[in-house]
Amino acid sequence: MKKSITIIITFLFFTFSFGQNKFGNPEVDPIQIQKTYGDWSVYQSKNIMLSRDFTALDLLSKEISKETFLDQLANGNFIPIRLKSDDGTYYYKLFKIQPKSDTSIKATINQIGFDALKNYKMEGTVFPSFSFKDLDGNPVTNESMKGKIIVIKCWYIHCTPCIREFPQVNKLTEEYKDRKDILFISFAEDSPEQLKTFLARKPLLYSVIPNMKDYMNEALQLNSFPTHFILNKEGLISKVLPNFESLEVALAKEIKL
Structure with a gap:
């Protein structure tokens, strides 16, 4: 009887230890x-x-x-x-x-x-509908982007973390420039005049849509910047991300899908 109890205790000890440590x-x-x-x-x-x-x-x-x-x-x-x-x-x-x-x-x-x-x-929800024009006057709508992977950067001129990642997101844009099924656009809070002056000094290779403060606050309910979205080819939100590091990993995965 004593031997049986010892075996049971030993078994439980190793089972507990394994459960605690199997993940590292x-x-x-x-x-x-x-x-x-x-x-x-x-x-x-x-x-x-x-x-x-x-x-x-x-x-x-x-x-x-x-x-x-x-x-x-x-x-x-x-x-x-x-x-x-x-x-x-x-x-x-x-x-x-x-x-x-x-x-x-x-x-x-x-x-x-x-x-x-x-x-x-x-994630998995439909991106809120929109119809705007970028700084070059090109229309950007949900309908015009169907069938493509869309990368959206939400930012504003005085957001230091937003600007700090410009070199990284520009490099990412260059990396996928030959992929016609991937579009990079950005929503900015600022006016066209402010953005044109700012971007002349600090270029952003995304298509830039101005005056998006109300849309980002109300439709997207954003309270932190930068925020990045990846939309799949069906127009659903695949990922919502707080920085470039997360964006780079998620975009590579979305492309493989």
Whole structure:
């Protein structure tokens, strides 16, 4: 009888250990990374892309839906940490925010989670209808873009992160310039006169549509910039992305589809 109990305990121990470790260990110490807001912020911005495809895990390493994961970040007391992986898969796991951590960590991750959840819920929906003209007077409408992959950048002149990524998005545009089934357009808040003066100094290779503040606020309900959209050939939103790094990965995947 004693031998049987020992075997059962050993079995349960290894089962529990496997369940905890089968996804790999955290790539950083979840407690140490919260010592300062700066350390956490650098890690978050460089290592966590909530817009990408990833396997979501709760506190106990149980797989949960991406929507549940993002909701926990938006409304709970958690940070996401990536787990080490040998197969190239992205595993993000929830870890508790420590009681003595800077309160700015929780406030920031709640906002990041809120934005990511809102963007995620837009995926698979029809992009709001529009009919505008770009700076060259060319009409741009939903109908004119059917059957193409559309990349949309939402920005404004005084948005520093928006402008900082100009060289990267321009390079991306050049990379796909021979693909007639891919269009790059941008929605800008500013007037045609302001944009022409600005773009003469800092060129953007996207087709630029001016005076889009109301459309972006009301139809798209954007509250952070830059925001990038990828629309599939059916006019549905494939991805909503907060930066160039996420855009580059998602566009490569959309093209393969």
